[in-house]
Amino acid sequence: MNQLSQETSPYLLQHANNPVHWKAWNANSLAEAKEKNSLIIISIGYSACHWCHVMEHESFEDQEVADVMNKNFVNIKVDREERPDVDAVYMKAVQIMIRRGGWPLNVVTLPDGRPIWGGTYFRKEEWMQTLGQLQEVYQSNPDKVIDYAERLHEGIQSLNIIENLKSGTSVNQEDLTLLVEKWKEEFDLEFGGMSRSPKFMMPNNYQFLLRFAFQKKDMNLFDFVNLTLTRMAYGGVFDTVDGGFSRYSVDNKWHVPHFEKMLYDNGQLVSLYSDAYKLTQNPLYKEVVIKTLSFVERELMNAENGFYCALDADSLNTENHLEEGAFYVWKIPELKTIIGDDFELFSQVFNINTFGLWEDGNYVLIQNKSLKDIAELNHIKVSSLEKKKIFWEKILYLKREKRSKPRLDDKCLTSWNAIMLKGFVDAYKALEDKNYLKLALQNANFIIKNLWSSEGNLYHNYKNKKSTINGYLEDYCFVIAAFISLYEVTFDEKWLQKAKQLTDYSLEHFYDETSGFFAFTSNLDEALISSHFETEDNVIPASNSVMGKNLFQLSIYFNNSYYEKVSQRMLQNIISFIEYPSAYSNWMDLALNYSEQNKELAICGDSALEYCHKINSFYFPNVVLAGAKKVSNLPFLKDRFVADQTLFYLCQNKTCQTPDSDFQEIITNLI
Structure with a gap:
């Protein structure tokens, strides 16, 4: 048994009995490499990763391979879900070296952590041969290896450079239209999604495209989004028997999934299908939401109201061997x-x-x-x-x-819990099932109790009543977004105050004034070989784009011009350089907030919450909603309460219409 037996991550514990002398990523492991002047093998994966399991079985469980690794290397195993910062840095390195990436991610570095070689999955013989060659070159010609590492390191750092316009130019909405027209060339008009395989769901792409189609009245685009959502719901990628989506489809018709079920996918997809249901009233979308949330509550929720990470792709078949999709x-x-x-x-x-x-x-x-x-x-x-x-x-x-069930990754991650929390809130908006709101509130309190320290910082992980990793920007941005969404359905201002508290902490410990973006790691954490600014939206939106949307919304609630300035500066420094719209869809969604169609609505009076529920049942992605049943000191609501009346204050571009008591008139003006 190696040092991983002391860890809590299910992925690391899976490797605890390997003959490889694995260590976790920590100061002691890195110091040992420097002390011995040994090359480091950094192997990164996650518990639900099929090919990670394959490489473990073929290589890391093999004594011959272990002997090679143990003799000359310090071997470090990393759970990419626990340490997305480490994964991001070394993924950049591998993408520079071989023009692609994925997991397992295997990198060999100098004793100081600078990479010299890397790739993804390797068969046993290739792995052993490569390690032998690297060790031989490092011993015989270290200067050559160090020179390559320096040049590669420069390349990694250059990827973080974002041109800073520092301009006050407004967002040109026509630019969005041109980007969407370019994007349409990639659409699969038979099965939905993009014309390629494998196919990832990419929920944020369709959140934006649904909103764009709605606001621009683009019926062809609207039909395409509905085609995509229908085909995904029909496909094997959606588990019609038990609910929940798998991570992606290996083919172009959403048929055969890579069978792992991830919490972050299902949280986002619940939000997407909830929004689509509000707009279409398609019973299929309602069925998807109900089944998925039933699956999450049944299979991924712990006794403390936290959500587990994932179910594995592999499970035991009838011959009692692990097989992908057997369940x-x-x-x-x-x-x-x-x-x-x-x-x-x-x-x-x-x-x-x-x-x-x-x-x-x-x-x-x-x-x-x-x-x-x-x-x-x-x-x-x-x-x-x-x-x-x-x-x-x-x-x-x-x-x-x-049948034998897939293995469970039973750690809780703050960012993923917040994504799922928001999924429950969005489902509550669409379906008005009070149990969804109850579960969302319970999970919010789980985060506050277990993942928010008395010093003001969030933790990233939780298992066995322990949190060990300081939070990343992704934790802050998604918790802030989730707390804002709770305010939108409860009008309980404590959620906005907590969102503001986390935002101010983020500005103090993550924001880089020079670049105008938030770093992925806190300035209180030990620096890696390169800083990381997450700006590209992927299967999960970039933490900076989510922060941009949070700041925009909070700037309205708190009348905070600095929040607005930071949000707008980030957007302006991204929007002008977008070449691939699918990688910036959440930024484009933020850009829509600056269109003439964006509005703010305040509801003040005894019936505020009743009308809140009615408003939330409509699809109004262009409306920032606030309200109170009593006098409020929230800047957006200040001096708007009038006793014995329920008044609606509709605003646009910081200009408000005369207060109105006619709900139908307000609905007409919002459409």
Whole structure:
């Protein structure tokens, strides 16, 4: 057993019995490398990563490989979810070296941490041969290795340089239109998403495109977003039996997923489908939200109201071997036994045919026709088929529960919990299920109690009643966004005050005045080989773009011009240099806040919360909402309460209309 046995991360603990002398990333491990003048192997992955498991089995569990690694290297294992800062720096290095990245991420560095070589997955022989060559070169010609490391280090640092305009130019809304037109060239008009595989859900992309289509009245774009959401919900990437989305689809039709289920995906997708339901009233979207939240509450929620990270892609098959997707797939004989006389109809709904076949006789359930079309084809009522589908899914769920379940990553991450918290709030807005708000509030209190220290900083991780890692910008930005969303449904100003407190802490410990952006790590943390400014939106929006949106909204609530200045400066320094819209969709969403369509609405009076719920049931992405049932000192609401009346204050561009008591008139003016 190696030093990883002392860790709490499920991923690190998976490697605790490897013959490799693994150490965790910490000051002692790094100091040992310097003291011995040894090269460092930094191997980065996460618990739900299939190819991480494969490389572990082929190489890290092998004594021959371990002997090579232990003899000449200091070996450090990193959970990328616990240490996204370390992952980001070395991912940049690998992308510079081989023009791609992924996990497992394996890097060899000098004793001071500067990388000299790296890649992703390696087979045993290639791994051993490369390590031998690197050690030989380092011993025989260290100057050559150090020179390469210096040049690579310069390249890594250059990626952090963002041209700083420091200008007061306004956001040109036409630029957004041009970017969207360019983006449309990548659309898959048959299956939705982008015309490529694998396909990631990228929920923030579709949050922005849905809003853009709504505000610009672009029906073709609106139809494309609906196509995408429908195809994702139909696809095997969505677990129709138990709810929840897998991480991505390996094919172009959303059929066969990479089967791990991540908390951050499901939190964002609940928000997306909730918004789409408000706009369309499509029952499929409602079904997706309800099933996904049921899955999260059942499988990913702990007794303290925190949310776990993920379910693994791998599970034990009938031969008791770990196999990707074993828990989720079906074979025809088993389905015939379970479904019985309805098997033919079931096969039409879920494509137990060549369209739904994966491999080795395994089927991943996928729809490609609506129940209405299938019902008409079979001369039965749609309601009858809907009931059958519900029944089929229930008996498949009961049967599947007898299988060996995927492994659980049972740590809690602050940023991901906040994303899921906001998902519950957005679902509450759309469906008005009070249980969703209750769970959101419980999780918010879990964060406050366990992940927010008395010194004012957030922690990043929590497990076994311990938090050990200082929070990153992603933790602050998503908790702030989640607390703002709680205010939007409760009008409880404590959530805004807590959001402001975290924002001010972020400005003090993360904001870099020179660049105009927030660093990913606190200035209280020990520096890595390169600082990191997260500006590109990915499967999770960039922490800087989320902070930009938070600052915009808080600047209105607190009439804080500095918040607005920081937000606008960040946006202006990004928007002019966007080449790939999909990597900046959350920035583009922030840019829409500066359009003429953006409005603020204050509701003051005894019925404020009642009207709040009504407003939240509409899709108004362009409205900043506030309100109070009594006198409020919140700057945006100050002097707006009038006893025995409920008044609406509609504002635009910091100019407010005359207070109005006619709710329907307000709705008309918001549309």
